[in-house]
Amino acid sequence: MSSATLQDEPWIDEFFNLVAVETLPLFEYLSFDFLSEYDVFAPAHRGRTRDHHPPELFRGFLHCFYRGIYGPRPVTRELQNTAVWLSCGFDRSPSRDAADRFLTDLGLVVDDVFSRLVEQAAARGLLDSTFRIDSTDLEALAWNGDASWNYDLTAEEYYYGFGLTIASAGSNIPTAAEFTQAKQASKETAMRVTCDALAIKCPIWMLGDSAYDILDWHDFLLEAGVVPIAPYNARNTTDPLDIEYRIEDRINEFPEDVTLKRLILNETYKRRTQVERTFGACLDCGLGTLRARGRVHARVQAYLGLCLRVIVAITNYEQGENPGRTKLVA
Template sequence: MSTSSQTLREADSIHEFFNLVATETLALFEHLEFEFLTEYDVFAPARRGRTRDHEPAELFRGFLHCYYKDIYGVRPIARELQNTLVWLGCDFDRPPSRDAVDRFLTDLEHVVDDVFDRLVEQAAVRGLLDMAYRIDSTDVRAMPSDPDASKCYDSTAEEYYYGYGCTIVSTGAKIPIAAEFTPAKQAPEETAMRVTTDALAVAKPLWMIGDSAYDTLDWHDYLLGLQIVPVAPYNPRNATDPLDIEYRVEDRIENYSEDVDLKQSTLDETYNCRTQVERTNDAVKDCGLGTLRARGRVHARAQVFLALCLRLVVAITNHERGDNPGSTVITV
């Protein structure tokens, strides 16, 4: 550590200094603690050999800062964390080395989905969820050099690309509450059921909204069994004898319930809220779910869940500061 850095660190006016140069990074960490990371065995000090130079909470804050600034990859992140204001703002005692950054990311890959779940709990505690959940899959574009990426086709842009997929359940102001990384954008029914179950473990909504890809009997019957109304357009191509209905739930209610009457206008109005999940997907892409810089499925999955974590942290931060939790930026 340089003499100037020591002086800055030891100065009595350090808090005034940070107030003077308030940044989004400091705001990101103002209302959340990440010390729970020490509960994971993967971050426990090794019984033998070199001890950890930095606490996992410090490094996690460093990654969140970099992702917020659109900085990805071990080398660029390590380089950014050499900036004095940055590593002090992330609460490091000294800037981390590239090896420390790489080692932390490798360890984080084992638990990053659980870390995401912990942050979802923080959003739920703050009342950021509502009574309608939306489910959708989105593309996660990768570099053509990624050996694990699938060759996919984007019918909207009429182009091929290399990448993966991510199925997300969202609610409230662009709040992702469950997700699964998939080999391609189009995910199997098992993935939809698994992500739906994960979302319901957070809290029970009144509505569950999806596009026609979720027009399956198992998904509908599972939700109705929990007294949740599934709203997905009926896909006549799924049946040899198509029904005269707009939504699959109309048929399920007619066959299995005598005292429930849902007007189609109500279903239409509810389904119109589905576009919220698309805005959530865009918000998460702003947080790093866009073009991946990582290579390989394991590294790509870690970047996806880190982006999901950052989206939650930004939403919680804006909520605590009295700003719009749906915004992807923090105003200081």
């Protein structure tokens, strides 16, 4: 008996009401059928065909991440619950091998999946005109041999794990991201995340801390019609300028397009801290300590946390609630 058939049975509504599967609304407003379009999930020409399809496995992991359950083994245990696997669209509970294989395959396309979900948030008007960019550390457990010890200059301490750079907008919604070996983002990472964010929507402002006092970053944004605001880092030169923000110097290269006062820059830059709240919101959706083994699964866990954050925001919006909430309204 298929899940679709079961859901047509009159008793199934009462059953779901009794077990109260809290995550059901997450699957109501978005279709995940597009996952089946990726070649990586196509049936192999030889060998076993897939027992379960990508959309239902994706819903299964979203459910588990929402509940704070991570890793193929704990996820598989959770999906033994009849109410859960029915609500996720399975015909029967998946095996650990199926969950593990899905995570590995998803790792090849998860960044694109994330972008497609962000596009759905943008289509609903959930992204405002101010983007922020920042990096954070993602701690890993000791058994992850692909993680490394890194020094966090901000916290003045060492951590074992990886890094993540995101752009954010709207109600604590991540718009672009890149998983890195350490928290400190390189110039190349900053440029890639910025390009990916602007591919979703072109904002008015792009805010970053002094780590983004990068000439190419400023010039790229100005040429795109976006005003970048990052504090001037006088340590980058032996002959410092009398400016507070790098844009005050770069603006001379774009006199016809940009006219700004320092007061406007100060007031706008105060909004940068929203990116820290976005990191916090994503932590509530699974972006915390990476419990996966290896870099591939650790990266997938990070992106699944970002995906869930976007989906929770969209779900709350569709239900008439504050999209900035990190949980659904009961």
